[in-house]
Amino acid sequence: MNEPTTALPSRFERFGLYHLERFERENTGETAFEIPDEELTRQVNRISVKGVVLSCLVGMICVFPIIYVDVRFTNASAWVHYGWLIAVTVVATAIEFYCLFYISLKAVHKVSELIHLEHVMHESLEDGIFGVKNILARTALEINDPELKILGIDPFKRISKKNLFVLGLLYKGKIIVSNLLLKYSLRFTVGSRLLGVPILYAAIPVEMFWNGLVILKVIREARLRLFGYALANKIADSVAADGYLEILSPEAKKGCLRAIGNAVVMTQNYHPNMIILLLRFKDLFQVEEEDRYDDWELFLETLREVSEQERNFLLDLLTVAAAFDGKLSPIEKEHLQEAYQQDAELYLKRLTDLTSHLKNGRLNAALSLCQLDFIKG
Template identity: 25%
Template structure:
């Protein structure tokens, strides 16, 4: 079985994160198992640790930038209040302010990376994962590293399936651009609004510190996103093993196996995301079924699902529910596919997807 092994193609940030995780998780062998209560408690502590420290780093960074703003105004501003839209009027102020802001932001990012990488390494260790050998370690380690660094999954094919085959190039470009500027744009908008509100009030001295709650809150939110995603990725091997074992117990014939793999492929394409858990799932299914994955037509898959017998329907729907939950958060396209599959089988979806998402995030087996 082959999963992602692209260490040589990683950039310097990704390679550094990868090395940090491998140093932080020192198990000799992976132990793919249900998480124990103490494991979940440790992961919750790591989540709180990451959220608090990342929020604090944002607040300290914004406060230091604000203090520098006040000091530079006293020392370097020669006329009225420096204008964001006419930086040429006070070049010394803007050069100094920009240098300090860049330095503080760099230190803030480094602090966040350290906290998040340390927390994600702890989560991997609590989940029983080892990064000392091949197989799933490649996709797991690079996936967890990208999660910790808040880097999007690479746009690549997964075992013959291109998740982006139906995605609009313009939409992908817009998503990438928004992903990159989300923090800066938010800070900029808040500063402009605060300037409008505070400029004529007695509180205008607080204007340089308007970004403190924004930086703190946004960093805390990013940390929460990162840890949530890391939990899902760390639980991926267990969820994939359970899903494939359930299919093997169902005793599907060749047509049923092809139907199951095509249904998974449709959900991967609907997600438009080369998620590492999908890499693991497709690798396990292709190995267990000894067939290649392909991009299907959903109408054909739905018709075959409608014609299948009851045990095959239940097995495929359970696999589809797990596949959707393996990403941690389902997108609207995946939900539509899953709901359509349930309609074809005349079975309600109910809260099965929410239950599966909670189960995976907590590292539980289906029987729990």
């Protein structure tokens, strides 16, 4: 049984949705595909710079009182010292988190205005946990995407949940570890003061660095997800408009869902770009039941059984789906060779170029490589 894609968002996600709903939208009238890639890049960079500057200022302002209190009460009793330190840390951290979340939400909102998704949205995706605002809220707040099994496809079929948990802990602890390493390395090399300033203040540039890095990461991921959303809808609309729904055989239609499903499994996460593509094709083919759409051997069998033209179409779709998260995993590279066979060089170049365009924010260049047809390559 498939889990619904209209489940209620978490309380944290609703916090993001609340702010995104309140932000006013500017509409220039141009669609995302009418704006040159160079202009899109320039405007995204401008949003990024503003976000980084604001996040660095927030880090500096919020960390300063924590360090000041730590230095000010160093010689006081433990109760006084740590009482003040804990109280100020809790308040300052809460303020910093709220400000950073707000900056992130505002940044992804500004990026979404550039894309003008209202021109490429589809009614089947407007609501639910894979709606645009839900995706943006999770991106800005760095919330994991929901673990669903759409059409029985398991994104973690080839990866350990324990490994994902450990990686998450390491990621969340990066700032603490950086601060400790810097503080104790400086204390070991130059003592408790540097140029008359207590070493504890070294935490300020570290905090500013990580805050800026997180904002950059959020904006780049938001751009990738927004581009993927726009492209997935564009691809699905083109398939319908070009009459492929009437031409493709029932086996080839299953092959389409297996191409996307196996791309999800090889990527080892439920990246929204792939899910949007999967949901649009699921809607196009009016499929609701599971049929081992994440089975790689069945997909290879389908490639052998369909006509040469349909095989070309399926390899096009597999290439696009594999590129949609903006990176290539070792598992993808290994398995794609099996599917491409003698045409590996041709399709791998397209895959590499498309991945690069998506990762670097070249929307129109990416669109030119997302065409699905019956022609090889």
